[in-house]
Amino acid sequence: TFFQPTPSSSSTWVNQIHMEPSTIAAAASTISLTTRRRKRKIVVIMGPTGAGKSRLSIDLATRFFDNAEVINSDKMQVYGGLDITTNKITLQEQLGVPHHLLGAIDPTKSVFTPLEFRNVASEIISEIKSRRGLPLIVGGSNSLIYSLVTKRYDPKSDVFNGPDPHPVSSEFRYECCFIWVDVSLPVLNQYLSKRVDEMLDSGMFEELAEFFRSEEHKTVNRSGLGQAIGVPEFETYFTKFPGLRRMEGSDFQEDVMGQAEAYDEAVRRIKDNTCQLAKKQVSKILRLRDAGWELKRIDATEAFRAVITAESGGARVAEIWEKQVVEPSMKIVKHFLEE
Ligand code: ATP
Missing domain, CATH: 3.40.50.300 (P-loop containing nucleotide triphosphate hydrolases)
Incomplete structure (x- = not known):
């Protein structure tokens, strides 16, 4: 009961606990410092x-x-x-x-x-x-x-x-x-281009082929995972050429359907968009720093x-x-x- 504040008057409460307002202010700033530290x-x-x-x-x-x-x-x-x-x-x-x-x-x-x-x-x-x-x-x-x-x-x-x-x-x-x-x-861009080739070689192409073949792409949210770089870029390719197989070597000489060209175009767009993404991300970081x-x-x-x-x-x-x-x-x- 001794510490019970009187709601109508804070000064009464100050008097009751025998503290000067300046002491209270100092205590408050210590508390706020502690909370800040916490x-x-x-x-x-x-x-x-x-x-x-x-x-x-x-x-x-x-x-x-x-x-x-x-x-x-x-x-x-x-x-x-x-x-x-x-x-x-x-x-x-x-x-x-x-x-x-x-x-x-x-x-x-x-x-x-x-x-x-x-x-x-x-x-x-x-x-x-x-x-x-x-x-x-x-x-x-x-x-x-x-x-x-x-x-x-x-x-x-x-x-x-x-x-x-x-x-x-x-x-x-x-x-x-x-x-x-x-x-x-410029250095990151060179690396990113190389990384896209490595990702494609290590299963990205097959993963996307399966994604479009299994119709998973129709159920994922278009504004969510459907925006991942690789999905929009490969959509035209897999709509035209739904097979799992990727063209390689001598296939290119018989490319009457334009499969190799469509593939190259998708890869080029992935590389471009990845470099654009990096650039945008850096500009956002600079905005935070500034x-x-x-x-x-x-x-x-x-x-x-x-x-x-x-x-x-x-x-x-x-x-x-x-x-x-x-x-x-x-x-x-x-x-x-x-x-
Ligand atoms: P924003 O403010 O524009 O939403 P953000 O900082 O939230 O940007 P970012 O990480 O820059 O988000 O992503 C922007 C876009 O880059 C995504 O919408 C997507 O298209 C692509 N993206 C980002 N991360 C990946 C990833 N891991 N794989 C594929 N694409 C990605």
């Missing part, structure tokens, strides 16, 4: 498609932060299906690091919006924190990252698109360590240059990656956690 710490690994975000997250999680758990923030990889086309990290590549929101959403249902991502991912962060884990948010969709980390999120205010985008908020509900894996665009987001930029260009230069072996790439990407990132995260 904000949950998360690490966000951002960057354009292909920049090595997944690889970096696994390197950090397996070697330095064994309590880390990844929450995927790529808006196509949240859906189940088209694993090769959307370039999801495989179970083997995950090396036992727990992954959340990777292939977890039914692609035939409604689109998984940034607001839903905000709600679901924040629940996952709470669960990770309750087991004293470190949440690593990893993925290139800046609209998802934005929705998750901002203190107040208005789904109607699009801060990235349109001729007159809304102002970017830099008030966060978490204590965030933003790592931006950057690669010079609005005051403290992004720690890690330049991975040299490692990528080594990958695309035929004469460099894998060991050299690994060495550059280690020195220029993993080590600085590890130091940034360590410092952030100790703060």
Whole structure:
């Protein structure tokens, strides 16, 4: 009863507990400082498609932060299906690091919006924190990252698109360590073109053939997984040539139907659109940085240059990656956690 405040007059309450208003103000500011300190710490690994975000997250999680758990923030990889086309990290590549929101959403249902991502991912962060884990948010969709980390999120205010985008908020509900894996665009473009060829060789073509053949494409949401790069680009091809087989070698001489040409056109469009995506993602990151987001930029260009230069072996790439990407990132995260 002693501390019971009198609702009608706060000054009476102040008198009752014998505190000067200045003392109360000091106490309040201490409390607010403590609450500020108590904000949950998360690490966000951002960057354009292909920049090595997944690889970096696994390197950090397996070697330095064994309590880390990844929450995927790529808006196509949240859906189940088209694993090769959307370039999801495989179970083997995950090396036992727990992954959340990777292939977890039914692609035939409604689109998984940034607001839903905000709600679901924040629940996952709470669960990770309750087991004293470190949440690593990893993925290139800046609209998802934005929705998750901002203190107040208005789904109607699009801060990235349109001729007159809304102002970017830099008030966060978490204590965030933003790592931006950057690669010079001309170098990244060369790498991305090579990566598309590798993805096609490692099963993307067959995956898409099956997708169109099984009529799965009629059930997936057109505004969701149906927009994954590879789907619209290959649609004309598979409508005309529904067979599973890909043309190769001597087939091209007998290409009376124009199959090889249609295939080449689809691949060319995939490469173009992937490079466009990377460029757009970088411009969104720059918009966040210009609005005051403290992004720690890690330049991975040299490692990528080594990958695309035929004469460099894998060991050299690994060495550059280690020195220029993993080590600085590890130091940034360590410092952030100790703060
Ligand atoms: P926006 O604000 O335009 O929605 P975003 O930052 O939310 O952008 P991005 O990740 O830039 O999202 O994705 C934009 C588009 O790029 C997607 O709609 C899709 O067409 C394509 N895309 C993104 N990620 C992938 C992926 N993993 N596989 C295939 N296509 C992808």
